[in-house]
Amino acid sequence: MSSFAERFRVMEPKDFIKDSDRKKIHSAALDVMETTGVKVLSAVARESLKRAGAVVDEKTNIVSFPTDLVESLLKKIPSKIVLAGRTEEYDLPLDRRHQYHTTDGCGISVWDNKAQTRRESTLEDIRKTAVLSDWLPYLSIYEPMVVAHDMPSKSHVLMGLKTAMENTSKHIETESTTTADEARAQVEMAAAVVGSKDELKERHYLSAMVCTVSPLILDGGATDAAMVWAENHVPVHITGMASMGLTGPATVAGSLVVNHAETMALACAMQAHEPCSPILYGSVQSSMDPRTGAYNSGAPETILISIGDVEMAKYLGLPCSAGGIGGSARIPGLRVSIENSILTSPLVTAGSEVMNGIGLADGSTLLSYEQMMLDHEIVALALNSQRDIEINDETLALDVIKKVGIGKNYLSEMHTVKRVRDFYLPMLWDMSPFEAWVEGGKKDLMEVAGEKASKVISEHKPEKLDAEVSRTLTKVVDDF
Amino acid sequence: MSKGVKMADEKKLMKALADAILSYDSAAAEAAAKEAIKRGLDPLEAIEKGLSPAIEEVGKKFEKMEIYLPELMLAADAMRSSMSLLLPLIPKGKALSKGTVVIGTVQGDIHEIGKNIVSNMLMANGFEVVDLGVDVKTSAFVDEARKSNAKIIGASALMSSTIGSQKDIVDYLTSMKVRKKHAVMVGGGPTTGEWSKEIGADGWGEDAATTVKLANRLVKRK
Ligand code: B12
Numbered sequence A: 001m002s003s004f005a006e007r008f009r010v011m012e013p014k015d016f017i018k019d020s021d022r023k024k025i026h027s028a029a030l031d032v033m034e035t036t037g038v039k040v041l042s043a044v045a046r047e048s049l050k051r052a053g054a055v056v057d058e059k060t061n062i063v064s065f066p067t068d069l070v071e072s073l074l075k076k077i078p079s080k081i082v083l084a085g086r087t088e089e090y091d092l093p094l095d096r097r098h099q100y101h102t103t104d105g106c107g108i109s110v111w112d113n114k115a116q117t118r119r120e121s122t123l124e125d126i127r128k129t130a131v132l133s134d135w136l137p138y139l140s141i142y143e144p145m146v147v148a149h150d151m152p153s154k155s156h157v158l159m160g161l162k163t164a165m166e167n168t169s170k171h172i173e174t175e176s177t178t179t180a181d182e183a184r185a186q187v188e189m190a191a192a193v194v195g196s197k198d199e200l201k202e203r204h205y206l207s208a209m210v211c212t213v214s215p216l217i218l219d220g221g222a223t224d225a226a227m228v229w230a231e232n233h234v235p236v237h238i239t240g241m242a243s244m245g246l247t248g249p250a251t252v253a254g255s256l257v258v259n260h261a262e263t264m265a266l267a268c269a270m271q272a273h274e275p276c277s278p279i280l281y282g283s284v285q286s287s288m289d290p291r292t293g294a295y296n297s298g299a300p301e302t303i304l305i306s307i308g309d310v311e312m313a314k315y316l317g318l319p320c321s322a323g324g325i326g327g328s329a330r331i332p333g334l335r336v337s338i339e340n341s342i343l344t345s346p347l348v349t350a351g352s353e354v355m356n357g358i359g360l361a362d363g364s365t366l367l368s369y370e371q372m373m374l375d376h377e378i379v380a381l382a383l384n385s386q387r388d389i390e391i392n393d394e395t396l397a398l399d400v401i402k403k404v405g406i407g408k409n410y411l412s413e414m415h416t417v418k419r420v421r422d423f424y425l426p427m428l429w430d431m432s433p434f435e436a437w438v439e440g441g442k443k444d445l446m447e448v449a450g451e452k453a454s455k456v457i458s459e460h461k462p463e464k465l466d467a468e469v470s471r472t473l474t475k476v477v478d479d480f
Numbered sequence B: 001m002s003k004g005v006k007m008a009d010e011k012k013l014m015k016a017l018a019d020a021i022l023s024y025d026s027a028a029a030e031a032a033a034k035e036a037i038k039r040g041l042d043p044l045e046a047i048e049k050g051l052s053p054a055i056e057e058v059g060k061k062f063e064k065m066e067i068y069l070p071e072l073m074l075a076a077d078a079m080r081s082s083m084s085l086l087l088p089l090i091p092k093g094k095a096l097s098k099g100t101v102v103i104g105t106v107q108g109d110i111h112e113i114g115k116n117i118v119s120n121m122l123m124a125n126g127f128e129v130v131d132l133g134v135d136v137k138t139s140a141f142v143d144e145a146r147k148s149n150a151k152i153i154g155a156s157a158l159m160s161s162t163i164g165s166q167k168d169i170v171d172y173l174t175s176m177k178v179r180k181k182h183a184v185m186v187g188g189g190p191t192t193g194e195w196s197k198e199i200g201a202d203g204w205g206e207d208a209a210t211t212v213k214l215a216n217r218l219v220k221r222k
Helices: A019-035 A043-052 A067-074 A124-134 A156-167 A180-194 A195-202 A220-233 A251-274 A300-316 A334-350 A371-384 A397-406 A412-424 A434-439 A443-459 A467-479 B007-022 B024-037 B043-063 B070-091 B113-124 B137-149 B166-176 B193-196 B208-221
Strands: A038-040 A055-057 A060-065 A079-082 A093-094 A101-104 A107-110 A117-120 A171-174 A207-208 A235-239 A278-283 A286-289 A354-358 B100-105 B128-132 B151-157 B183-187 B203-205
Touching: A019 A060, A019 A300, A038 A043, A038 A195, A038 A251, A038 B166, A038 B208, A043 A055, A043 A220, A043 A251, A060 B208, A067 A251, A101 B113, A107 A371, A107 B193, A124 A156, A124 A251, A124 A371, A124 A443, A156 A171, A156 A467, A171 A195, A171 B208, A180 A195, A180 A207, A180 A220, A180 A467, A180 B100, A195 A286, A207 A220, A207 B024, A220 A235, A235 A251, A251 A278, A251 A300, A278 A300, A286 A300, A334 A371, A334 B208, A354 A371, A371 A443, A412 B208, A434 B043, A443 B193, B007 B024, B007 B043, B043 B203, B070 B113, B100 B113, B113 B128, B113 B151, B113 B208, B137 B151, B137 B166, B137 B183, B151 B208, B183 B193, B183 B208
Parallel strands: A101 A354, A171 A207, A207 A235, A235 A278, B100 B128, B100 B151, B151 B183, B183 B203
Antiparallel strands: A038 A060, A055 A060, A079 A093, A107 A117
């Protein structure tokens, strides 16, 4: 395994819901799938489901899923996959012992920390965040972070993807695709990078987020796209968003049932269409603000429900990309950081393998370079506090304890020299004294983070994409 | 006072209507309206003196955070159950609706949660609402507005890639030379008051409560 992936190795996940209760959620969801059914607005998906044995009402587009069918289709999904980087160094195995974070995606504005205001996002922001992400040691997956408003609306998603591919060697997740054609074009681009479409089926360099529409709808465009992803074995993060009280029942358990039914429905459609296509059990569920219905991604209920999603992924034995960070505070800084700190650790402990969301505030709409650095630090702290506690002769250090004896210290021991290298040191702060802070100009953390981000962006040189491949990407974008 | 209905009776009927709204009870609201009609209560008065003060009270409680959105939605549902029985009995010309709002989510966009909340609140506050759903073509907004003689068009857009359609609606109205006939209000995540001004719309609604205030202003302006 590459040393990059080792950075994300965490202790064995802990269970938060017992198996008998997971089973209750599962059975309730199966009941819903069979009796209420799920509305499937993609004709391609309906056709594949019908062929597999689902009951399709052509007038209402509602599909009823017999339980046997669901169980047999789910069995086809690969339980372990590797999300590939542009180079093998950045490959990310999903084996329940690694935990990865993506950048958040599709923001629409950018925070100007000096002026304390927002501006519209552009393609240059995708380039800059990709360069920064390429460098950030605890960031595993890059999602084009914003919408490139300076690009033609027809091809802005493809331009964003091309820019991402050219500026980071890490795995890429695409978020905003809602047509089959756009998915096909992105498959072509990813194939160009890894060598061919056949190669892409093996090396999952690109993965895609596909949302369900809660409650109990699979949207037409996004699901059409999901069928294209399936045909090409592009892993799909099935990302239901049922929000407690709004698009899901107001209880954690009830909203888990809705999400579980939707997730299984899309997973079944994909397996019916293309057996063994890779899937991640996703979700970014939340609770609504009970006063306005607003999306409340930083709420404590969000943590509980995301943990529940992780539990259901474990129940099905599927790779999991449930939950994420991404605070709901309208501006970056303290509140987002508090929300994100609270959100991260329990999900790492529960065993979510891919978590969404570094760098955007205001419910995934506002990019802040400063927040990217802070979130990265939060993620690094969470990962480093969830390491396996190794117990063996070397770590028990009995020899050293006896050698040092009573009342002395361990500073000048070779054992210490070697092992102290494993201690995690934060990137944005250290233990220097108060005076050093005064002399440094009394900077607050946002300022420090912003300066660090700018420095990395101007100095880091990502590994170049082959010029010939770049030309192919340009052609795909131009022809679209 | 309604003709032929005793004062005491009238009071009781009005109270039943109001209580149904205040207890968020659609079935009771329907029953109260039926009873009012049967007993000869003037439908216009039933709405103005029975239902409207009650829904206003609910609105005030909501503003004071005494109740949450779900109660508000239930009260709106109850309001609708009564109104759907009473409104058809009111002779044309005596129309008491504040006016019609044609609302929808713009083309290419299927986000509908915010739009649904807004349209419910508008209905609860005495507007007639024609909800065109999601992924609505520019021409469909305008055609419907003309057909139903709507005072307001409300366009929701949640993506920066789709808010352009809000401008299209304004431009389309202008090109059809009916810009003055229909006020346009816009809303949804990426929109702002500035954006509304920039595209020449008549107002921006940050959330459902401000949208009701905005709509009230827009219909008075006419
Ligand atoms: C829930 C959600 C979804 C749900 C929608 C479910 C539904 N039935 O509506 C689902 C999962 C289907 C979805 C799909 C997609 N989504 Co979405 N979604 C969201 C999310 C998280 C919350 C939106 C929401 O419902 N908020 C709650 C309501 C109550 O708030 P509201 O809509 O703002 O409404 C209030 C006000 O704005 C106002 N208002 C609203 N409408 C109107 C109208 C008028 C006339 C007035 C006056 C006022 C007004 O009053 C409302 C009440 O207070 C937002 C993030 C966010 N922070 O907004 C992303 C977001 C909008 N989605 C986004 C994206 C990219 C997508 C997808 C492309 C993702 C995908 N890969 O499938 C698809 C797009 C599909 C399409 N063609 O439209 C992006 C958009 C980025 C951009 N380009 O601008 C966002 C910002 C998230 C992100 N950064 O990725 N999404």
